[in-house]
Amino acid sequence: MKMLFYFLFALGGVFVAEVLADSCAVPSQAVPVYRAFHNAIGDHFYTINNTEYAAINTANGYFGEGAHFRVFSTQVSSTVQLFRLWNGGDADHFYTIDTTTASTASATGYVQENTDPMFVYSSQVCGSVPLLRYYNLDKTDHFYTISPTEVDNMPGYEFERVEGYALPLTDSSSSSGGTASGASPPAKTNAAIPLSFEYLYSLLSLALAVAYL
Ligand SMILES: *[C@@H]1O[C@H](CO)[C@@H](O)[C@H](O)[C@H]1NC(C)=O
Secondary structure (H helix, E strand, O other): OHHHHHHHHHHHHHHHHHHHHOOOOOHHHOEEEEEEEEOOOOEEEEEOOHHHHHHHHHHOOOEEEEEEEEEEOOOOOOEEEEEEEEEOOOOEEEEEOOHHHHHOHHHHOOEEOOOOOEEEEOOOOOOOEEEEEEEEOOOOEEEEEOOOOHHHHOOOEEEEEEEEEEEOOOOOOOOOOOOOOOOOOOOOOOOOOOHHHHHHHHHHHHHHHHHOO
């Protein structure tokens, strides 16, 4: 009787793990994030709205730099909102997944701009890569990229933190791998949780089953 119970317990563990592993959104659901730069005011701007991207380019003196990574336009499983904030005084667009920072940003002169919300993974799952946040104090400019070498030729930009996990522009060719370059360790692409979790869980349950036979 007990063995049956633990056997079902183990099966349940595998089932839960499978459901979690399957919870990755289809990468093709992700949309490119367009980047524009205004040299005179020193501001990098990011949007998934290509109408807005085109408009800010022509009317506001921004120079389009294209798309470098992808996010989701709706909150899919395991994602959090990447809030967009704007400081008119410092001419700085600032993006963060930190809800406290976002909600208290007005204290530092920022306003939330929540049109066209963006969502990124809160941990490195589903083929995502770290979205690196840099800051240039002289230009009061926040800069975001998934390429750790991009700031090599950008003096004054200091690394601040990982601001969630975005998807590379193109899916990795195979079902394994998932890193854009050889710089970071290979990451599991299709598991929301480490695969070992489900095996550990099952092994533990089976061990208990055997122990209580
Ligand atoms: C995209 O941007 C344009 C221009 O700012 C705006 O009129 C439009 O409503 C935006 N689209 C969406 C889906 O938010």
